[in-house]
Amino acid sequence: MDVIGPSKRRRLLLTGLVAAVAAPAVLTRPSFAQPKGATPSEKAPEKPGEEVTPPEDLMREHGVLDRVLMLYEAGMRMYGANEDFDPSLMTQSAGIVRDFIHDYHEKSEEQHVFPRFKAAGKMTDLVGTLERQHEAGRKVTETVLRLAPSGRSNADDRRQLVAAMQSFITMYRPHAAREDTELFPKLKDVVSAHEYDAMAEDFEKKEHELFGADGFEKMTARVAALEQQMGIFDLNQFTPR
Structure with a gap:
């Protein structure tokens, strides 16, 4: 589930967190969030959000x-x-x-x-x-x-x-x-x-x-x-x- 805020200050909420709120029993990441075959330790670090400077x-x-x-x-x-x-x-x-x-x-x-x-x-x-x-x-x-x-x-x-x-x-x-x-x-x-x-x-x-x-x-x-x-x-x- 992707959540996109106002036009310029787009705040990209963590997919895992959103999924946890919407369906606590299922925690998933979109395919682009980690490479195929990546282990949990190889996942990209999570960021709280990004803004347009x-x-x-x-x-x-x-x-x-x-x-x-x-x-x-x-x-x-x-x-x-x-x-x-x-x-x-x-x-x-x-x-x-x-x-x-x-x-x-x-x-x-x-x-x-x-x-x-x-x-x-x-x-x-x-x-x-x-x-x-x-x-x-x-x-x-x-x-x-x-x-x-x-x-x-x-x-x-x-x-x-x-x-x-x-x-x-x-x-x-x-x-x-x-x-x-x-x-x-x-x-x-x-x-x-x-x-x-x-x-x-x-x-x-x-x-x-x-x-x-x-x-x-x-x-x-x-x-x-x-x-x-x-x-x-x-x-x-x-x-x-």
């Missing part, structure tokens, strides 16, 4: 961002080939960037992450650049949302739209990569253990306020639906032949 939380949200960048790239290819497709797919993609990335993910960084590095006097140049890129990104997203409805029918709007999406991709790929590899791994060095735990709680609380329970899962489902409509959902198509 603030850096892990932010990094997986970058995964949502990168999937939207792929939607942008697919749209740019279609515009370049003059293919007929629903322009609302680009509007919806940019809407996810606005709602989930700018208004939630980046706000979390600006309110909880960046100030800690500034207070510690560490990586301040990088933080300043990241903040400026957030502001620039919001302006580009406004442009995409404004031009997407007419991008299929108006050549000049299409040119500006493609340029805006390309500039967004060009900035955010290195932006997210630098955060993932340089900033986030150092977060634990500039906060106390209590602040670190509280930050995770703050992230989850805000996500629930904005998107309801399982907000991350709902957002990834929205992205997947757009990928299917844009014809880029099947991962096999990206494998070199």
